[in-house]
Amino acid sequence: MASAPQNSLPLFYNDLMPLNSRDHANWKAKETDALPWLATANAIPLTIDEFPLAQRYLPIVFSSGDNPIPLGLMGLNEGVNVYVDSDGRVTGPTYVPAYVRRYPFMLTKLTPDATDLSLCFDPTSGLIGEFEEGHALFDGDKPAEAVERTLNFCEQFDQAAQRTKMAMDEFKKHDLIMDGEVSIEHNQSEQPFVYRGFGMINEEKLRELDAETVKQFNQNGLLALMHAHLFSLNMTREIFGMQVQQGKGPVSQQAATDVQADAPAAAETAKPKKKKK
Template sequence: MATAPQNPALPLFYKDLVPLNSQQHASWKTRSTDKATWLVGVNSVPLTVEEFPQAQRNFPIIFTAGENPVPLVLMGMNEGVNVYVDEDGTVNTPVYVPAYARRYPFMLARLRPDAEELSLCIDPTSDLVGEGEDGQALFDGTEPTEATTNMLKFCENFEIAGTKTANFMAELAKHNLLMDGELNIDIGTGQPFTYRGFQMVDETKLREVRGDVLRQWNQNGMLPLIYAHLFSLDLVREIFGRQVSQGKGPQVLPSA
């Protein structure tokens, strides 16, 4: 169900990644846009656990399959389909946009595998950064501008949220709460559409968690986040319906 990055060696959205520096990018600027072209055709986007309360109002929240699962929001039920972003990048409905997508084309990354510090990097192929007259300067001489420091802070907060998300996922794994997911959508044709390839919280096992653990989860805010995920799954039918209304629904095979 998840859309893979075009280059497996790079994170989703990024076609290239270079460290931002005042020598190479002295005259570069960052530009705002009302188009999210990098989201076109992307049906799932990584999500931090802090975003669950906002995201669950608009999207189903699922977890990737396999080891080291991460949370995702579904913006389309099939690969290559995003029902909220038109072909020109226009977000066609007011929805919450995950921080992962809002930080593009910036991100914090290690310049070397053994490096301890993260450096602010950019995707130089993006039209949101580069030389030109429009936009906010990234550097004032050798010093970063307010625009750059604000983006650095945003990316730092994203990394902090990522650590909290990893802790949340580790707690789910500790109690073996994730199960292979399956979503069935019946549109009345007698041939339901079935979606697999993801994980979800097992409600049966959740009901069996010890009371002292549930009390701790309630106090630290984890329990409401689990239920935000579970409640959000009801939105798959809305996503599916939007796909069908946009002519992007899966094909119904003729009866034998």
């Protein structure tokens, strides 16, 4: 997995605009099951709150770099998502991360020194605009119910993101994250397919933790989260099989392959390109 992209906008977001009743009084949000931007996304950010559900469907790994974040793999190779079709429609049972369900909205600071977060959206998403049908965003100068629900969801997401950062800090503090590797045998290849470029919990160091730290991790739930992550790695072989079945897997391989996944820019540092006038 690569480091965070160079631009300041997180994964999927092409622009950010503050939502306000003056400029968007007649705008609506439409529902759709087609998410074309998801069709080529193989790694999606996760919060630790999602580990118990996500582990049943997605391998949970960590991005590389100095500030790793949890990622749910929806494919092992760049541009591959085995759970959606070319239009971004979910084709089978899976877990859709909250990061995906939050889009095109997010909470962020309008200026570096701002103390409050503002609800912004990506105007390029095609999901918000002056449509004839859809959920109204405002009732007069007050947020409509759809916006209130969205705001509540984004607030919960940000709170979970803060808990996730604290968990990752603990993992780093105890040097529990190591470079990961998965080797998968396939009958159409003489050599195994080896995937690298991601982080995972070091089980050996986990077993060597002192009793007090283990007790602490057990009490605050981090121990269960680490086990959920480790159990989820078995899903890499399931996803590899799905890639082959869908014709999205590599035919042959002579060398190890990095799991292609960029850690998105942090929501807190993203700056809207278009500011409220």
